[in-house]
Amino acid sequence: MPILNSDGIDGLFLLSGEDSSIPMGELDSLIRIYHPNTELSSVGRRLVIAKNVNSETVDIISRRGAYVYIGGTFVTSIQNNVRVRDIEEVDFRPFIQNGDGFAIRMMGTRDEDVKVKIETIIGSAVTRQLPSLRVTLSNPDVLIWGVEQSKKIYLGCTRNWDRKKGWVQRRARSKPFFHASALYPKFARALVNLTMAREHETILDPFCGTGTILQEASLMNIEAIGIDIDKKMCMGTNRNLKHLDLKRTSIIRSDSTVLPVKSADVIATDLPYGRCSSTKGKTLRTILDSFLRDTCRILPLGRKATLVYPKGIKLILPPELVLTQKHEIFMHTNLTRVVVVLERQ
Numbered sequence: 001m002p003i004l005n006s007d008g009i010d011g012l013f014l015l016s017g018e019d020s021s022i023p024m025g026e027l028d029s030l031i032r033i034y035h036p037n038t039e040l041s042s043v044g045r046r047l048v049i050a051k052n053v054n055s056e057t058v059d060i061i062s063r064r065g066a067y068v069y070i071g072g073t074f075v076t077s078i079q080n081n082v083r084v085r086d087i088e089e090v091d092f093r094p095f096i097q098n099g100d101g102f103a104i105r106m107m108g109t110r111d112e113d114v115k116v117k118i119e120t121i122i123g124s125a126v127t128r129q130l131p132s133l134r135v136t137l138s139n140p141d142v143l144i145w146g147v148e149q150s151k152k153i154y155l156g157c158t159r160n161w162d163r164k165k166g167w168v169q170r171r172a173r174s175k176p177f178f179h180a181s182a183l184y185p186k187f188a189r190a191l192v193n194l195t196m197a198r199e200h201e202t203i204l205d206p207f208c209g210t211g212t213i214l215q216e217a218s219l220m221n222i223e224a225i226g227i228d229i230d231k232k233m234c235m236g237t238n239r240n241l242k243h244l245d246l247k248r249t250s251i252i253r254s255d256s257t258v259l260p261v262k263s264a265d266v267i268a269t270d271l272p273y274g275r276c277s278s279t280k281g282k283t284l285r286t287i288l289d290s291f292l293r294d295t296c297r298i299l300p301l302g303r304k305a306t307l308v309y310p311k312g313i314k315l316i317l318p319p320e321l322v323l324t325q326k327h328e329i330f331m332h333t334n335l336t337r338v339v340v341v342l343e344r345q
C-alpha cells in the first residue's frame with residue numbers, strides 16, 4: 001500500500017556505501033525513467049532527496065536499484081542535538097496508520113547511546129500521535145528511519161521494506177555454472193539500470209558469459225538477448241537462467257564482432273579483456289571498435305548502451321554516440337574497471 005497522500009511527496013534515498021560514483025549514476029538513471037523532471041539533491045555522499053515525486057516511483061526505484069539501500073518518503077530533517085520538542089512537532093500521521101506495525105531505526109550512527117536515545121524519542125512521539133500502533137521489530141509495515149548527515153538527522157518513512165535483494169542466492173558461486181569472469185549481480189543490475197531500460201523492453205548483452213546481466217534484466221521484467229562465442233558459456237548461461245527460473249531470455253552462440261541481431265532497445269555488456277575471459281584471438285581494440293560500430297547501427301535514437309572495459313584502453317567514439325556517464329571502479333592492483341553510458345544521437 002502506498003504512503004497516504006502519495007502524490008507530490010519528496011523521496012529520500014540512502015545509497016549503499018561503495019567507493020564509486022556509480023550508485024548516484026544509477027539513481028539518476030532510474031529517476032529519469034519514472035519521473036524525468038525530478039530534481040535530485042545530494043546531502044552528503046550517500047543520502048539523496050528527490051523533489052516532488054510520488055510514492056510508487058520511490059517504491060519501484062527502491063526495488064530496482066542495486067545500490068539503493070533504502071528509499072522512502074522524506075519526512076523532515078531536524079538538528080542532530082535532538083530535542084524532544086523538535087520531534088514532537090513532526091506530524092507522523094500522514095505516513096502511518098493506526099494499527100500499523102512499526103519500527104524505528106537510525107542508520108549509520110556509530111554511537112549506540114545516541115542511536116538508542118533518538119530512536120526512543122521518535123518512538124514515544126509517534127505512539128503519542130497514533131496510540132494504537134504496534135512496535136514490530138521484524139518486518140514492520142512501516143519503518144521510520146533516520147540518517148545523520150551534516151549536523152542534521154534526515155527522517156524517512158518506508159512501507160514494507162524489502163531489505164534482502166537476493167544477491168547471495170544469485171552470486172556466481174551459488175549458481176550451477178561458474179566462471180571466474182562472472183560479474184557480481186549487484187554490479188550487473190546497475191549496468192542494466194544505467195541503460196534506463198523500461199519493463200518489457202529488450203536489452204542485448206553481446207558478450208554475455210555466464211549471463212549475469214541477462215539474469216538481472218529478466219528479474220526486472222526486461223526481455224534479454226545474450227550472445228557468446230563460446231559454446232560452454234552459452235550452455236552454462238542457459239543452466240544458470242533455468243536454475244533461477246528466468247524465462248524472458250534467449251541465448252545465441254555467435255561471434256559478436258559480426259553481430260547477428262538487428263535491433264534492441266538498449267545494450268549492456270562487459271567486454272572480454274583476455275585475462276579471465278578469452279578474446280578468442282582478437283584484440284580488445286578490434287572487439288571494442290566493432291561493438292561501437294554495431295551500437296550505432298542497432299540502438300534507436302536517444303537510447304543507451306552501458307559498456308564496461310579495463311582502464312587504460314582509449315575510447316574513441318563515433319559522432320553518433322555521446323558519453324553521458326563515466327565511472328571508475330577499482331577492483332584490485334591490476335584492474336580498474338571503467339563503466340561508460342553512451343547515448344545514440
Ligand SMILES: C[S@@+](CC[C@H](N)C(=O)[O-])C[C@H]1O[C@@H](n2cnc3c(N)ncnc32)[C@H](O)[C@@H]1O
Pocket residue numbers: 181182183188206207208209210211212213227228229230233254255256257270271272273277278279280
Ligand atoms: C567478461 S566475459 C562476460 C562475463 C559476463 N558479464 C558474466 O557476468 O558472466 C566476456 C565474454 O565474451 C565472450 N567473447 C569473447 N569474444 C567474443 C566474441 N567475438 N563474440 C561473442 N562473445 C565473445 C567470452 O567467451 C566471455 O564469455
